[in-house]
Amino acid sequence: MEGTQTPSLTEQAAAWLVALDGGKADLPAFEAWRDGDPRNAATFAQVAAVWTNLSDARSLASTSQPVPATQPARRMSRRQVLQAASVMGMVSVGLTGTRLWARSSATTAVGERRTILLRGGTRLDLNTDTTVEWIDDADNARVWLNRGEIALDIAHGAVALATDSVKANLAPGRYNARVQGTNSILLVLAGALNTPGSSRVGAGQQLIVGADAAMVTAEVGSNERDRTAGWRRGEIVLSGEPLDAILTDYNRYLTRKLAIGDPHLKAIRIGGRFTSNNPDDFLTALHASFGITVRQQGGLTVLYSQPHKIVPA
Incomplete structure (x- = not known):
């Protein structure tokens, strides 16, 4: 009777990468695996580099000419990604590759506020009883608001913000995001945001998104501006x-x-x-x-x- 085949290091690294990118990884378990053997850290860095290169390639493809109907675009399978990782040259070993894909997180207690500074000059202010996660890319940071309320001051670059009900790309500016029940409320105090399939939301407007993904755009009144500025003080x-x-x-x-x-x-x-x-x-x-x-x-x-x-x- 044959035993269960142990996944290769490349397969293990790929599985960790998918879990980290989706926010579903057990971080202590991941760090124990990564730090348990230098080969694990090196292999993970390889796979992360492949993943990044594929993302860059997809971004370039999206700006090029459409593929003719007679030549449909081919999507690399997970096996092809793993094969590509296995033949790539070794990239720099260390924590850079692993940290790129691991989400950081912070939570405030009831009555507590907290400020987090990201690379590139983005500032996150967390209001009471708030949980937020982020991947700190200097040019294109990603932020997940799981509950509560945050204010974002974005100096340059872009920030991809997500809640349970909405995803938005935020240009440099000032914003306030709140999860209130099943609704997500995004205020644009300065700058502009875009959501997939929706029009641009500019300064002085707010986007309210329900659990059913229905979107409503409204003006930001002076009372709401005062409330938002007040909680930060x-x-x-x-x-x-x-x-x-x-x-x-x-x-x-x-x-x-x-x-x-x-x-x-x-x-x-x-x-x-x-x-x-x-x-x-x-x-x-x-x-x-x-x-x-x-x-x-x-x-x-x-x-x-x-x-x-x-x-x-």
Whole structure:
């Protein structure tokens, strides 16, 4: 009885490359495999180089003349890729090839913000409770927003941004991206973005994409600009929204959530600027303006109206 054939080093490297590029690899396991034998790192670098060369070739082909119908374009099979890798000369051994295809990642806790600087001058600001991944190419970085919200300042080059519902290519400029439920909301504050099969979205516009991939383009209002600028300073900026909507947004930043104890308080509208991860000033303003008091109940900060205070419905 024949045993199971062990995959060659080239096949193992190719499998790791596909998993890393798709974001499905077990990074500790990959690094253990790569560091366990110098031949593994060298073979992976070979395969990564082949993959990059094939991507470059496809990019060049997309800008050349169309292939005549009588001569259909041929796509290299996975086996051909592996064969090509096996006959290529050895490329520089080291971590360059491996790092090119391994996604880096960062996560912020509730109430935390974080800044990440990529090569080429791109800045990522992560808002509260956010998870982001990226491949740091100096000219064409790739960023995946898995949850939460980020701001992007792109100095030059291009950034390919992806969420569960949308993929977009971002030119140099300033952007804000948020995953809100099943929707992805992309704001273009400066610059322009393009999505596959859609028209250009320019400065002062936002793209809203639902889970069904339906896209809506709208203007970015001054309130939304203020809100976006505010969170980067650690502020909640309110422009007359009803209290129930305000608490939904505020609770993104708080481990001890705010709740409404009297239903008729939901319609109260509030304006102002408050610290996002500490609601004390906000609660003080509610008490001063509307006589609202708070009680600590079951891990929540619950808002109630005082009996003698008339609260607008």
